[in-house]
Amino acid sequence: MAQDNPQRKVFAPWNDAAATPMIRIEGVTKRFGDFTAVDNVSLDIHKGEFFSLLGASGCGKTTLLRMLAGFETPTEGRIFIDGADVSLVPPYERPVNMMFQSYALFPHMSVEQNVGFGLRQDGLAKAVIKDKVAALLDLVQMSQFAGRKPHQLSGGQRQRVALARSLAKEPKVLLLDEPLGALDKKLREKTQLELVNIQDRVGITFVMVTHDQDEAMTMSSRIGIMNAGAITQVGTPVEIYEYPTSRYVADFIGAANMFDATVKTCADGRLVAACPELRHDLVVQHEGTLAAGSPVTIIVRPEKMVVQREKPADGMDWASGTIADIAYLGDVSTYHIRLASGHVVQVLQTNLRHTGEQKLTWEDEVFLVWHPANALALTR
Amino acid sequence: MSRVETGLKRWGRFLVGLPPYGWLVLFFLVPFLIVVKISLSETQVGIPPYLPLLTWTEEAGVQLRLNWANFAMLLSDGLYAFAYVNSLRLAAIATACCLALGYPMAYAIARAPLHLRNPLLMLVALPFWTSFLIRVYAWIGILKTEGLLNTLLLWLGVISEPLQILETDLAVLIGMTYSYLPFMVLPLYATLEKMDLSLLEAAADLGCRPLKAFLAVTLPLSMPGVLAGSLLVFVPAVGEFVIPDLLGGPDTLMIGKVLWAEFFDNRDWPVASAVAVAMLVVLVVPLMAFRHIQNRNEGG
Numbered sequence: 001m002a003q004d005n006p007q008r009k010v011f012a013p014w015n016d017a018a019a020t021p022m023i024r025i026e027g028v029t030k031r032f033g034d035f036t037a038v039d040n041v042s043l044d045i046h047k048g049e050f051f052s053l054l055g056a057s058g059c060g061k062t063t064l065l066r067m068l069a070g071f072e073t074p075t076e077g078r079i080f081i082d083g084a085d086v087s088l089v090p091p092y093e094r095p096v097n098m099m100f101q102s103y104a105l106f107p108h109m110s111v112e113q114n115v116g117f118g119l120r121q122d123g124l125a126k127a128v129i130k131d132k133v134a135a136l137l138d139l140v141q142m143s144q145f146a147g148r149k150p151h152q153l154s155g156g157q158r159q160r161v162a163l164a165r166s167l168a169k170e171p172k173v174l175l176l177d178e179p180l181g182a183l184d185k186k187l188r189e190k191t192q193l194e195l196v197n198i199q200d201r202v203g204i205t206f207v208m209v210t211h212d213q214d215e216a217m218t219m220s221s222r223i224g225i226m227n228a229g230a231i232t233q234v235g236t237p238v239e240i241y242e243y244p245t246s247r248y249v250a251d252f253i254g255a256a257n258m259f260d261a262t263v264k265t266c267a268d269g270r271l272v273a274a275c276p277e278l279r280h281d282l283v284v285q286h287e288g289t290l291a292a293g294s295p296v297t298i299i300v301r302p303e304k305m306v307v308q309r310e311k312p313a314d315g316m317d318w319a320s321g322t323i324a325d326i327a328y329l330g331d332v333s334t335y336h337i338r339l340a341s342g343h344v345v346q347v348l349q350t351n352l353r354h355t356g357e358q359k360l361t362w363e364d365e366v367f368l369v370w371h372p373a374n375a376l377a378l379t380r
Numbered sequence: 381m382s383r384v385e386t387g388l389k390r391w392g393r394f395l396v397g398l399p400p401y402g403w404l405v406l407f408f409l410v411p412f413l414i415v416v417k418i419s420l421s422e423t424q425v426g427i428p429p430y431l432p433l434l435t436w437t438e439e440a441g442v443q444l445r446l447n448w449a450n451f452a453m454l455l456s457d458g459l460y461a462f463a464y465v466n467s468l469r470l471a472a473i474a475t476a477c478c479l480a481l482g483y484p485m486a487y488a489i490a491r492a493p494l495h496l497r498n499p500l501l502m503l504v505a506l507p508f509w510t511s512f513l514i515r516v517y518a519w520i521g522i523l524k525t526e527g528l529l530n531t532l533l534l535w536l537g538v539i540s541e542p543l544q545i546l547e548t549d550l551a552v553l554i555g556m557t558y559s560y561l562p563f564m565v566l567p568l569y570a571t572l573e574k575m576d577l578s579l580l581e582a583a584a585d586l587g588c589r590p591l592k593a594f595l596a597v598t599l600p601l602s603m604p605g606v607l608a609g610s611l612l613v614f615v616p617a618v619g620e621f622v623i624p625d626l627l628g629g630p631d632t633l634m635i636g637k638v639l640w641a642e643f644f645d646n647r648d649w650p651v652a653s654a655v656a657v658a659m660l661v662v663l664v665v666p667l668m669a670f671r672h673i674q675n676r677n678e679g680g
Binding site: 117 | 576578579581582583584585586587588589592596597600601
C-alpha cells in the first residue's frame with residue numbers, strides 16, 4: 001500500500017510552522033484611484049511550490065502577480081521574497097522573473113539572444129552565456145531554432161522560448177501570467193505536464209496566474225482562489241475541490257449541487273438538516289458543531305451521486321425528479337434532473353458498459369442517491 | 381477555383397493597380413523623362429530655349445544628337461560640386477537636429493495618457509495650417525539683427541552686440557529644422573506608439589535598468605520610424621530652395637538655389653535640367669542601395 005511505503009515523501013512545506021516562506025505577502029492592498037484591485041491579501045508561498053492564483057477575470061490575480069514582479073507597488077502592506085522586504089524594490093533588482101502572457105519576446109532578437117538577454121544584463125562572460133543558453137534551449141527542446149526570430153516560430157515554440165528566457169537567470173521565484181492561455185487545447189494539456197516536469201527539475205518556486213481551473217488543478221501544489229481582490233481559500237487541489245469553505249469556491253471549482261437547509265441536530269459528526277425544497281431531512285457527516293436552526297447549504301458534487309430508478313435504502317440521502325436532459329460525452333454522461341421544486345440538479349455517471357443502449361432516458365422518474373459522507377455542509 | 385474566376389481576379393488586381401501606377405507614370409515618370417531629354421539638348425535663344433534631340437534632314441534622315449556637355453560642366457565647374465556637397469551637409473545636419481528634437485517629442489506623445497495624444501499630435505501638425513512661406517518669413521523677424529531673438533538676448537544681458545544669424549547657414553538650419561520637424565515626429569510617433577510596452581517590462585524583469593532598456597529595446601524597435609522620418613526630412617531638405625533663399629546669405633550655396641538661378645536667371649534649361657537629374661541620381665542611388673541592403677537583412 002502506498003501509505004505504508006517509507007520512501008513516500010509528502011511535499012507540504014505549508015504545514016511546517018517553522019519553515020520560512022519563499023514569498024510572504026502581508027496585508028497587501030492595491031488601489032487604482034477608487035478601484036481596489038487587491039484587498040488586504042496575506043499569503044505565504046513556500047520554496048519549491050507550484051502555486052496557482054485562480055480566479056475569474058478582474059479578480060485581482062494579475063495585479064497581485066505584477067506586485068510580486070515589481071511592476072506595481074502595493075498601496076498598503078509589504079511583500080517579502082526569501083526574507084527580504086521587496087515592496088519598493090524595482091523589478092530589475094528582484095530575484096524574480098516573469099513569463100508574460102503575451103510572451104513579450106523581443107522581436108528584433110533571435111531565440112538565442114532572447115534567452116541570453118537576462119544573462120547579458122548580469123555581465124557574464126560570453127562563453128558562459130553561450131553554454132547556459134544552449135542548456136536552456138535543450139531543456140525546452142528548442143535547440144534547433146536558436147537562430148530564428150520570434151515571428152518565425154509557432155505559438156507553442158514562442159511559449160517555450162519565453163519559458164527558457166524567464167528561467168535563464170535562475171530566479172528564486174518564477175511568475176507565470178496565464179502561460180498557456182495562447183495555446184490550443186491539445187497543446188495546452190501536453191504543455192501543462194511538461195511545465196510541471198521542468199519545475200520539478202529546476203526546483204524553482206512557481207507562481208502562476210490562471211483563470212482555467214483544470215490547469216490549476218493539474219499543475220499546482222496549492223491553489224489560491226481569488227474573488228473581488230481577496231483570497232477566498234488557499235489549499236491543495238484536493239482540499240479546494242473536496243472541502244470548499246464557501247459557496248463561491250464550491251461553485252467556481254467544478255460543478256456543485258446546492259440545497260439550502262436548516263440544522264435540526266448536529267452531534268458526533270452527524271448533522272441532520274431539514275431541507276424544505278426536498279421536503280425531507282438530509283444527513284451530512286460533519287465535524288464540529290452547529291446550533292439547531294442555523295442555515296446551511298448542503299453541497300453534493302455531480303459525480304458523487306448515483307441515478308437509479310429504485311428508492312434508495314435507509315441511511316442514504318436522496319432526491320427525486322425527472323430527467324430533463326442527458327449530455328452524452330462518450331466517457332461520461334451528465335444527467336440534468338429536474339426536481340419537483342424546479343431546481344435542476346446535475347449528476348455525472350461514468351459509462352461503464354460498452355453498449356449503445358441507454359437504460360435511462362428523457363422524462364424518466366428517477367432517484368438521485370448519495371452517501372452522507374459525500375456531502376458537505378457550509379454555514380450560510 | 382475555375383479558370384474564369386482566376387482570370388477575373390487577375391483583371392481585378394490589374395484594375396486596382398492601374399490608378400496608382402498610371403498616376404506615377406503620367407505625373408512622375410513622363411515629366412522626369414522630359415527633364416532628362418532637355419538635359420541632353422543644347423541651348424538656343426528662342427521658345428523653347430533648347431534644340432530638339434531628334435532632327436530630320438533630307439540627306440541624313442533621322443538624327444539623334446545627345447549633348448553631354450551639360451553634365452560635363454557639372455563635373456568640371458567646382459561650383460556645382462560644392463553646391464551638392466553643401467546641400468547634402470546642411471540637409472544631414474538638419475535631419476540630425478530634427479531627430480534630436482523629434483525623438484523625445486514623439487516619445488513623450490506616444491507615452492502620454494491616451495486622451496492627450498490626439499491633441500498633442502494636432503499641435504505638431506498645426507503649423508501646416510499656416511502657409512509655409514509665411515512661417516519662413518516669420519523667422520526673418522525673429523533672427524534678423526534687430527529681431528526678436530537679438531532683442532531678447534540683449535535685454536537679458538547675455539550678449540552685448542546683436543548676433544548675425546540671418547543670412548548664415550545657421551539660419552538655414554534653424555529654418556529647415558523648424559519646417560521639417562513634423563515629418564520626423566509623425567512617423568516616429570507611429571512606430572513608438574504601436575510598440576508593445578510589455579517588452580519594456582520584460583527587459584526590466586530581466587535586470588535591465590530603464591536607460592539600458594531604452595537602448596536595447598525601444599531604440600532598435602523604433603529604427604523603422606527613425607529611417608522613415610529621416611528620409612522624409614533629408615530628401616526634401618537637399619533640394620530646398622525657399623528656406624536658403626529667404627534665410628540664407630549670398631554665401632549659402634544650395635543646389636536648389638543653383639537650379640533656380642540656372643532656370644530663371646540664366647534661362648539655361650538644359651543645364652538646369654542636368655542639375656535636377658544629377659540631384660536625383662545623388663539622392664536616389666544611395667537610397668536604393670540602402671533599401672536593397674535593408675531588405676536583404678530582413679530576409680536573412
